[in-house]
Amino acid sequence: MSEEVKITTTEAKILESAKKVFYLRGLKGARMEEIAKEANINTALLHYYFRTKEKLYLKIFDDAISNFKVQILELANQDMQFEEKVKHFVEKYISLLLENSYLPIFIINELNQNPDRIIEILNVGDELRETLLLRQFNEEILKGNIRPVNFFHFLLNLLSLCVFPFISKPIFKSLFNLSEEQFTSLILERKNIIPDIILKWLKN
Amino acid sequence: MSEEVKITTTEAKILESAKKVFYLRGLKGARMEEIAKEANINTALLHYYFRTKEKLYLKIFDDAISNFKVQILELANQDMQFEEKVKHFVEKYISLLLENSYLPIFIINELNQNPDRIIEILNVGDELRETLLLRQFNEEILKGNIRPVNFFHFLLNLLSLCVFPFISKPIFKSLFNLSEEQFTSLILERKNIIPDIILKWLKN
DNA sequence: GTCTATAAAGGGATAGAC
């Protein structure tokens, strides 16, 4: 029992370090030695736990995707009115991104480098079709509360406005000469701005 | 003279190949051999022209950035009314991205991997402050034609809506089960949608 | 300028002791 605790602890430590390094440097940029060092072990032990770099990377990627997936679907399925839900979605999503600011670049890189690994996202596609958000969206259109725009554009706009700032952070920080704190507080302003934009656009 | 033409031709060919490979695979993912093969030469000749992989990469990155910079500033300095300019900007920018769809990911990756190399963008910062677009933006606010929002958010929203679709293309293609053609035609729809969103948001 | 051959470095992976 105490032995197993120790195993789990080391494994957890490796995963934490691997996550940090892979998020930051990507598959090709990451060094097994850096991961090991970060976890205060050596590369031999890394291979003992995960055999290969590729396997370790896949574990990190799978975790990231399924985590992402769960949280998105949870937000999309909240029991709320449409407008309220858009606001809630943005609020929670930006908070999530603030805690995991490297995640978007990591996922985007992986999926552009290796589009075949996208199968796991495809599953979300099916679940998305049955999501409460989509149903509500269509109902609002039928009721004439919002304009009949394509759900594709709705979702894409919503995510663009939420995610892109994190991806382009270095550019905008330098363009507008912002400190880390200033940038974060501007991001927080977006919790109100984004729903405003989206809802104004959807209203007649 | 004829000698110099030959040099330039090989060099140009190398740069073209390097661009293709670096855009696609990034600094760490790119192989000098792949670049050489793509240019129908061998790696020795690559090194003859550019000494190291790093130097070749930097050349490609610099070109990309200054190209990007020129085009953005040119668009921002067009002699047009504000509303018209927003529409024109989106129209041209999306066309530009359709022709260079790998560019955003390349730049974003580089700048997140190596934020110190951002100095070249900083120059744009200064020029941006004197840009016609910013002046017009402030005038429109003073005239009461648009709401007094932060120019940071205006620019960020505009770029988010234009650029993010290209970055998240694999995700949305799979999420909505789209062919290449379907995706492109949805992108083209955005030439009208984005100015609509931005202008509706800015109007009282 | 361009090539072939090869050196040198880098980094993932394993053997074997503890």
Added chain:
DNA sequence: GTCTATCCCTTTATAGAC
């Protein structure tokens, strides 16, 4: 489980002939 030492393949870079 964990470490040290080391292997070995991949990839960058150079030497030297043409």
